[in-house]
Amino acid sequence: MPEAPRRRIDATTLRGLAHPLRVQLYDALVTYGPATATMLAARFGESTGSTSYHLRQLAKHGFVEEDPQRGAGRERYWRAYPGGSELDSYELAGGASGEAARLVVDEFQRAQTARLEHWLTTGYLQVPREWGQATVNSTSHLRLLPEELARLGAELTAVVDAWHERVAGRDDADAPDDDAGARIVEVQVRTFPVAAQDVP
Template identity: 80%
Template sequence: MAPPLIFWTILLSNSCHYAKGCLQRSVGTRYFAAMPEQPRRRIDATTLRGLAHPLRVQLYDALVTYGPATATLLAERFGESTGSTSYHLRQLAKHGFVEEDPARGAGRERYWRAYPGGSQLDREELSEGALGEAARLVVDEFQRAQSARLEYWIAEGYHQVPQEWGQAAVNSTSHLRLLPDEFERLGAELMAVLDAWRERVAGREPAPDDARIVEVQLHTFPVAHQDGP
């Protein structure tokens, strides 16, 4: 079986960064799994169709990245009506991507959080007609959101964080000539580093006052044009 194409991991945090301008105040990474023993959820055809809508991907990505939020906060963030975000959040909940946050259930408006444990979409899903189109929509939307956060960091975010955070940030591209088994081992070793950090910070609630969300974007792929342009 081909390796997972995309994988999301989630930390359920009590922090929330959804007011307008949140990127200016919260430049950084994806939450890690608060319960690392929870198995990754494989996305099947039915659940994939439930996610394959641009706004649903954006809502899910925002909950994964920034933590629990209400339909109103998400509507303000994406310039949508509360009715629209409420509807799409219910659809995401129906397909198991989000759930009500039990820690915030007593307020006037319900808070939603990404379902813990992570999800994975296998490469085979991309080559099956309409299902493949749905998979590509999901991948494209997630990639667009990731790219937007990276571009914002380079253009503006770097200048908005304390110096020690800016100096610790990494932006690197490396090219290696590898054999297939070496390529597979490289990916496994990189993921092992992230897994170790997930376990190290898992369940650290409340987060320390000086902690920030830090995003790790990891892509390894063979260059398609071996001989250059």
């Protein structure tokens, strides 16, 4: 089955995501996989009514959808839109769209940083040693031209995409026996120019 295309977030769809809880719900579905409104309510300390409402708003704007392979009756499972989404901060800069884009980026960054900090402080102690020894935490500084930075980003993305295709469909519910020990692994790839005036 062909992979769904990535959705480009524009000013209209951005309004459907520009709420802290909606970003958290969407991020949880992207990170941990399908869940019900009740499960997400427990994760974030919210009421089921609140998570249900915000999930419906996310669905209305195309960020999430019902998972047809899970759930029965009233307890619906939701999943992130399969193709993922991308946001161009330059296109959305300025005015209300710029503020909304900043909120969305900040919330995603906060969630990613929290997961990394948890891993570095106590998370590594909660898994077998082989998992900790298999991880990478690396920072490099390169002097690049814009086109080289773009090429580096494309190459790094291609590596991650290849791994994504390799393990696509691996799921706790139907994983083969040899995949039973698989865990969710977060791969954070960031490239950005460092200016002398940024941060000391």
